[in-house]
Amino acid sequence: MNRTCIFLFYFLLSLIPLCRLHAQEEHELPVDRLENLPYSAPDNDFLKLKDAYRNALGNRQPVAAADILRQMGNICYHLGHFAQALEYYLQAERLLEQEHEYARLAANANDMGILYYYNKDMKAARNAYDKAMSLFRRLNDQRGIGDTYGHLGHLFEKQQQYDSALQCQHSALAAYARISDGKGMAKIYENLGSIYEDLERYDSASIYFNRALGLYEREGVQLEKIEVLNNLGDINRKTGRLKEGLHYSVEALQLALQQKERYQVSSAYRDIGKAYHLLHQDDSAFYYLELSRRHLLEIYSEESNKQMAFLQVQYDINKKNQEIERLQADKRANRILAVAVTIVILLLVVLGLAIISRQRIKIRSEQDLGEKNKQFFETQHKLSEAELKSRLLEEDKLKTEIRNRQLEKEKMDAELRGKALEESQLRGQIETKTKELSTHTLHIIQKNQLLEELKARLELMAKDDKRDQKKPIRELIQQINQNFNNDKYWEEFRATFEQIHQSFFEKLKPYSDELTPSEIRLISLLKMNLSSADIATILGISQDSLRVSRYRLRKKLNLDQGENLGAFLQSL
Structure with a gap:
């Protein structure tokens, strides 16, 4: 019992530095925030980067300057100075956008997304990742796509959107697989194991952690391998x-x-201490937890020293920048004062010279003015005489133009009267031809009606049993049928029709150039707006045959269903 109390007491003591770690884990800070900084002496490295940045700007190397800004942002991020890190990332973003360095711009967007994420601004982090994804897809950069999907999956995991997190991690795995990036695939397997661990699906988590471990061993990656071994230890416990x-x-x-x-x-x-405690070996548990606590205290002590050194550097840089700005402001003020004094002296000199020159010019101007007035009056007199002559010439020219226009008008009136007379004669001829065509059509209708009646009576007689009458009657019927389609009458009809409806058949050709003579006759009669009964009588066919002929004609003319054939022909 006493041993257990002692163990718990030291265990609580060991949690004091862990509480600081937990406070930072609330922001989900990465491991290298503490021990694995990319810069062993961030204060010195930051000063070197600051000098390199000035040189890059001085040499007009914006891409190099942007890369340096990203490194400065990374230092600030790893030391927890998020606002300063964001400022450097944004400066790098502006330079990279101006230079159209889209690959670097996408990587910078991912850095900003990580920064927003650890600063608990999930919406801004998502926007940054989406921007990075869009750029990497545009560049077809599979490694970049995999990295961004991994970040998105981590974002969804911490928001407990596990379905989306799994989908993103599998998409990242596919991207790394396309370029055979074993280290990238191992990291995604580790992420998948973490998701399944959160879901308490420990078997699946163990499978993915083991896959990650195998790939890390194959790639010779040690740091990430340590993390996977720790995760496997947690799963087994x-x-x-x-x-x-x-x-x-x-x-x-x-x-x-x-x-x-x-x-x-x-x-x-710490993990070994937990395991021994669960195995009820509290002495060993206390020993390892004490070791963990000491290491954490040393780490945080070094971290604090780094933070202090970096803050001192930041303070010195800001102080130096303020001094430089003050000196530059004094220099600008002195320069402005010197320029102002020089300008005032020059203005006074120029003013004196201007006054002297103005008096000389005034005297010379008065002399020149008298001479110019004399020349002006003489020139004015000559111009008046020339203007008078010009107006007389213009008057004569206008009178001539008026006479010519009157003659042209009389000529045009005569031409118009001639054209009106011709049009009147032409209308008279058209009216005469129309009457002739109507008379001719009426004659054909009457003749065909008579022939129809004769044909009907002869057909009745042919049905009689008297055989001696059948043959001559059939011959008469045949002659009547031939008379229905006498081409002579139709040629006369067409000639008269074309005189009245000029160019009608030419307008019809674009719609169909395969019309038969029978179809042309039907079109002519429809154009005259005759009734179906009259058309059937003239053509010597039945009403049903006429409907069939109209249907075939519509198809040849390519008319839409519902479009009126008669209206179409009248519009031509």
Whole structure:
């Protein structure tokens, strides 16, 4: 009982630095925020980058300047100065957009998305990732697409949208697989394992963590391998396999010690302590938790020193910038004052010269003015005489033009009267021809009606049993049928029709140039607006045959269903 109390007491003591870690984990800070900074001395590295940035701007190298700004932003981000990091990322974004460096612009958007995410601005993070995804797809950059899908999946996971998170991680896995990026695929397997761990599906989580471990071993990646071993240790502890979990934690510790990854060493000590506590070996648990606590204190002490050094650098840089700005402002003020004094002196000199010159010019102007007035009056007199002559000539010219226009008008009136007379004669001829055509048509109708009656009576007589009358009667019927389609009458009819309706058949040709003589006759009669009964009588056919002929004619003329044939012909 006493041993358990002592263990709990030291365990609580070990949680003091862990509380600081938890406060930062509330912002989901990455591991390298503490131990694995990309810069061992961020204050010195930041000063070097600041000088490099000035040189890049001075040499007009905007792309290099943007890359340096991104590195400065990364330093600020890893040290927790999010506002300053965002400012550097935004400056880099403006330069890259101006230079159309879309690959770097997409990577910068991903950096901004990560920054927004850890600053709990999920909407801004999503917008940044979407921008990066759009650019990487435009460039067909599969590695960039995979990275961005991984970030999006992590974003959805922390919002507990696990379906979307899984979909994004599988899309990232497919992108890495297309370019055979083993390290990228391993990271996605690790992300999938983390999602399934959150869902408490430990078997699936273990499968993906093992896949990630295999790929990391194949690629020779050590740091990420340590994290996977720690995750496998957690999975085994959560599922009651304490010895297996302890084995993974010990392996992670050995690898972290080899790589000198101090944060991972502290994490491994903590996991081993938890495992021994669950195995009821509290002495060992206390020992490893104490080791974890010491490492964390050392890490945070170094982290605080780095933070202080960086803040001092920032303070010195700001102070230096303020001094430079003050000196530049004084220099500008002195320059403006010198320019102003010089301008005033020059203005006074110019003013004096202008006054002297003006007096000289005034005297000379008065002399010249008298001479010019004399010349002006003489010139004015000559111009008046010339203007008078010009007006007389213009008057004569206008009178001539008026006479010519009157003659032209009389000539045009005569021509118009002649044309009116011709049009009157032409209308008279058309009216005469129309009457002739109507008379001719009426004659044909009457003749055909007579022939129809004779034909009907002869057909009745032919049905009589008297054989000696059948043959001559049939011959008469045949002659009547031939008389119905006498081409001589139709030629006369067509000639008269074309005189009245000039160019009608020419307008009809574009619609169909395969019309038969019978169809042309039908069209002519329809154009005259005759009734169906009269048309059938003239053509010597029945009403049903006429309907069939009209239907075939509509098809040849390519008329739409419902369009009136008679109206169409009248419109031509």
